[in-house]
Amino acid sequence: MPAARVTGREQADRTATSAVGLREGELPWVEDAGKVAPKDARELSRVFFERLQVLEEGTPEFQYARNTLIEMNLSLVRFAAGRFRNRGSGEMEDVVQVGTIGLIKAIDRFELSREVEFTSFAVPYIVGEIKRFFRDTTWAVHVPRRLQELRVDIAKAKESLARELDRDPTVRELAAHLKLDEEEVVEGLVAANGYTAGSLDMSADAEETGGTAHSRSRTFVDFIGEEDPGMEKVENLSALAPLMGELSERERRIVSMRFGRELTQAEIGAELGVSQMQVSRLLSRILAKLRAGMTEEPLTDA
Incomplete structure (x- = not known):
């Protein structure tokens, strides 16, 4: 089922309970998910998570929903990575990359039935991946x-x-x-x-x-x-x-x-x-x- 095109503030208005102009089960089309404001991303994420849970993995619509969730929530990765700036700016690109891995894991494991905000659920996964990265890369030799x-x-x-x-x-x-x-x-x-x-x-x-x-x-x-x-x-x-x-x-x-x-x-x-x-x-x-x-x-x- 094709996604409806949404731009500007409409992205935040179409939530799980009040999607204006969308047929049941239809996802809004987000032009540039990376530019969605964090507050709007929280509202839109719920729409996408509800749909993601009933979509068949591997289908184009499933991939669109999952990829959009990743792009909309990259601000969480940047926020978590900022806590490790004292490690040196040269590694920040790598930190963001491994933090994104944590974000993807959180998206794949999140369930709306947990009754917890996705941001609260995702940050520990993101920080955990970043800490693992530093633990595994700051030793010149393998040490127990x-x-x-x-x-x-x-x-x-x-x-x-x-x-x-x-x-x-x-x-x-x-x-x-x-x-x-x-x-x-x-x-x-x-x-x-x-x-x-x-x-x-x-x-x-x-x-x-x-x-x-x-x-x-x-x-x-x-x-x-x-x-x-x-x-x-x-x-x-x-x-x-x-x-x-x-x-x-x-x-x-x-x-x-x-x-x-x-x-x-x-x-x-x-x-x-x-x-x-x-x-x-x-x-x-x-x-x-x-x-x-x-x-x-x-x-x-x-």
């Missing part, structure tokens, strides 16, 4: 969800304890604060090396609270030690925990000092009674051993 969440907990604990103690907390203090073993904290700190943040100027809890990059005094950059190129050799941190158990006690101590206590190579050398150059060689050997175990590459003697 447990370690991703642990990284956030440790960052928050560091910021909280640093304010309380007026200095950076030790691994032991972090472990006590989080009620974790020290080895778990070290594992989380090492895993954080696989994270690619949108901005090092972002506060430790900005991604959870929606704050801006400069909304708090202490940022991720405050917690970064000197650059360690050796860590680039560790490509898959998901296998790190069992491999740590294969290191000698001295090797585990060195890893803990370097990535847990964040000591410099010179400070580690002072504690072990060796030179900074020897510490550098030991770290390179330890990281090579970890990498060999993760990639199942045979470790050859130099």
Whole structure:
């Protein structure tokens, strides 16, 4: 059945209960669904949802109704995407695209019998897709969800304890604060090396609270030690925990000092009674051993 052509304010006037000039079961033709005002889109969406529920999937009328619903409600995607602008403007196009996927899922799953506004139903789907996008694309290597969440907990604990103690907390203090073993904290700190943040100027809890990059005094950059190129050799941190158990006690101590206590190579050398150059060689050997175990590459003697 052909759709009746509607322009201007008529788009908003033809609702589910008072469609002027339309035969029963007929959909209004929306010239440019993307230009429908949000308030009008809410009213028109109900008309289209009522019809969509009785149309046969795959028919031209079904596709028209579904596509029109998507275009009319893209303002919801732009609204949700705006909450993540602090992540960087370069990714906003991708954010809108994945947010649209969430909108489509919401349209396909929405039922008028729920007696809830479509906007309230759709926004969680849209935001969920956007958060999943950031979770899956801000890690340089695959890291288990447990370690991703642990990284956030440790960052928050560091910021909280640093304010309380007026200095950076030790691994032991972090472990006590989080009620974790020290080895778990070290594992989380090492895993954080696989994270690619949108901005090092972002506060430790900005991604959870929606704050801006400069909304708090202490940022991720405050917690970064000197650059360690050796860590680039560790490509898959998901296998790190069992491999740590294969290191000698001295090797585990060195890893803990370097990535847990964040000591410099010179400070580690002072504690072990060796030179900074020897510490550098030991770290390179330890990281090579970890990498060999993760990639199942045979470790050859130099």
